[in-house]
Amino acid sequence: xxxxxxxxxxxxxxxxxxxxxxxxxxxxxxxxxxxxxxxxxxxxxxxxxxxxxxxxxxxxxxxxxxxxxxxxxxxxxxxxxxxxxxxxxxxxxxxxxxxxxxxxxxxxxxxxxxxxxxxxxxxxxxxxxxxxxxxxxxxxxxxxxxxxxxxxxxxxxxxxxxxxxxxx
Amino acid sequence: xxxxxxxxxxxxxxxxxxxxxxxxxxxxxxxxxxxxxxxxxxxxxxxxxxxxxxxxxxxxxxxxxxxxxxxxxxxxxxxxxxxxxxxxxxxxxxxxxxxxxxxxxxxxxxxxxxxxxxxxxxxxxxxxxxxxxxxxxxxxxxxxxxxxxxxxxxxxxxxxxxxxxxxx
DNA sequence: GTAGATTGTTGTCAATGACAACATTCTCCC
DNA sequence: GGGAGAATGTTGTCATTGACAACAATCTAC
Numbered sequence: 001x002x003x004x005x006x007x008x009x010x011x012x013x014x015x016x017x018x019x020x021x022x023x024x025x026x027x028x029x030x031x032x033x034x035x036x037x038x039x040x041x042x043x044x045x046x047x048x049x050x051x052x053x054x055x056x057x058x059x060x061x062x063x064x065x066x067x068x069x070x071x072x073x074x075x076x077x078x079x080x081x082x083x084x085x086x087x088x089x090x091x092x093x094x095x096x097x098x099x100x101x102x103x104x105x106x107x108x109x110x111x112x113x114x115x116x117x118x119x120x121x122x123x124x125x126x127x128x129x130x131x132x133x134x135x136x137x138x139x140x141x142x143x144x145x146x147x148x149x150x151x152x153x154x155x156x157x158x159x160x161x162x163x164x165x166x167x168x
Numbered sequence: 169x170x171x172x173x174x175x176x177x178x179x180x181x182x183x184x185x186x187x188x189x190x191x192x193x194x195x196x197x198x199x200x201x202x203x204x205x206x207x208x209x210x211x212x213x214x215x216x217x218x219x220x221x222x223x224x225x226x227x228x229x230x231x232x233x234x235x236x237x238x239x240x241x242x243x244x245x246x247x248x249x250x251x252x253x254x255x256x257x258x259x260x261x262x263x264x265x266x267x268x269x270x271x272x273x274x275x276x277x278x279x280x281x282x283x284x285x286x287x288x289x290x291x292x293x294x295x296x297x298x299x300x301x302x303x304x305x306x307x308x309x310x311x312x313x314x315x316x317x318x319x320x321x322x323x324x325x326x327x328x329x330x331x332x333x334x335x336x
Numbered sequence: 337g338t339a340g341a342t343t344g345t346t347g348t349c350a351a352t353g354a355c356a357a358c359a360t361t362c363t364c365c366c
Numbered sequence: 367g368g369g370a371g372a373a374t375g376t377t378g379t380c381a382t383t384g385a386c387a388a389c390a391a392t393c394t395a396c
Contacts, residue, residue, distance in 0.1 A: 031257040034245025036238055039309070040316060040325055041219035043332040045234075048216045049259070051209035065382090066213075070204055077202025084343060089199040091217070093384070098345055120343040120392045141207070148208060156331055157208055163324055163331070164211040233351085252374060261353070266376055288361045288374040 051148060058144040062137050067092065067100060069141065072134055075110060075124050082121035109133055219316060226312040230305050235260065235268060237309065240302055243278060243292050250289035277301055 036042050055066055064072075070090055078085070087097040101124070104110045109130035112122035126134065149157045204210050223234055232240075238258055246253070255265040269292070272278045277298035280290035294302065317325045 031242060031246040031249060031253055033257065034241040035306070036241045036245075037333055038329075039313060040320075040329055040332070041216070041223060041234070041312075042238065043329065044212065044216045044219060046259070047332055048209070048212045051212060055209060066209070067383090070210065073202040073204045074199060077204075078199040081199060082343075085199055089201065091214070093386090094344065095346080095386085096384070102345095118343080118393070122344080138203070144209075145207060152208075160328070160331055161206075161208055161211065163328055164208070164215055165205055235352090250374075261355090262375065263355085263377080264353070270376095286362070286374080290375080 047152070050151065054147055054151075055141070055144050058147070059137065059140050062133065062140060064137055068104060069137060071097070071100060071104065072109065072126070072130070072137070076126055076131075076134060079125050080123045082115065082118070083124065084121065086124065104130075215320070218319065222315055222319075223309070223312050226315070227305065227308050230301065230308060232305055236272060237305065239265070239268060239272065240277065240294070240298070240305070244294055244299075244302060247293050248291045250283065250286070251292065252289065254292065272298075275301075 033042075052066060055069075059065075059069065067090075071086060071092070074086055074089055075081075078089075083097055083101065084094070086092070087094055092100070101110065101112070105112060107129075108127055111125050111127050113125065115121045115123050152160070201210075220234060223237075227233075227237065235258075239254060239260070242254055242257055243249075246257075251265055251269065252262070254260070255262055260268070269278065269280070273280065275297075276295055279293050279295050281293065283289045283291050320328070
């Protein structure tokens, strides 16, 4: 459907919106959020989007996504565990984790050894390459975390961590 | 690629994992998050996922998604504004907002009137149906918010709101 | 030893975010 | 008055993500 709309009489009124120079427009168009900023979920999500975007951008050189990073850290902290255990810990669904690990294996950052105790499951480990890569990745992640602290304020960041860490 | 893996000697060791009764398994498989819970982004995201899932489930009867809800609230609080203004306020991209509004219009919850001052843009308003629906929607959203307060604790919820509201 | 659960894999679908292209219209500047 | 360039809304496409179903292999429980 193409746009067909009556021609507006442009000289109708003097209340025309102001000139839209690129910087000016942003300010003039700011609207009220209404009841939205009484919803914790909304403000939570806005910050979370900021965090993810900065994280993705910061780790773009290593081409590591947040989910991949979390998996690498959990494997490092719990070597030899199964996909089911990792997925359960991180809340990542089986199917998605299988594909995610396939990619990490393709990059030779992790290995899947056969488990001696359960022939269905794989034991996950970081490879030497994976450990080396993770050093650089952690360094970038630290840069991101510093930028985040700068964005929200160091004190506020600490308070948020304390409030959020231990109730899941 | 199908699975082909060496047959495991099942009697190899006594260290076999315990029986996996559905409740038991969840506890036994809990792993360490490693350095992950020093990342604000991670704990933030976990809570945000909880919030969204509860929201979506609570508003399933009205078939309203979080983004749709936010748009309805902002239109209510700022009637007659353009799509560009709404999108800018909520951080929703032009293309996505156009399709989202198309759906809300199909349900007769919003109307797009031609703007007298700018023939390119539409003035967005809630319809009578939209306002009626929004009453029910807000009631469900309040239920969700109460459940959220119960989940994180009323005091913690307040503290989080204060920390998150005013720095974007 | 069999019934039912678990593990990992693949396929598919819907929602989302991002980007490009486009017609229409506006603003700016000469 | 008349472009040049920007803004608005629309559509198309692509990649990512989450969710679910089906499947073979294997394990647990009885």
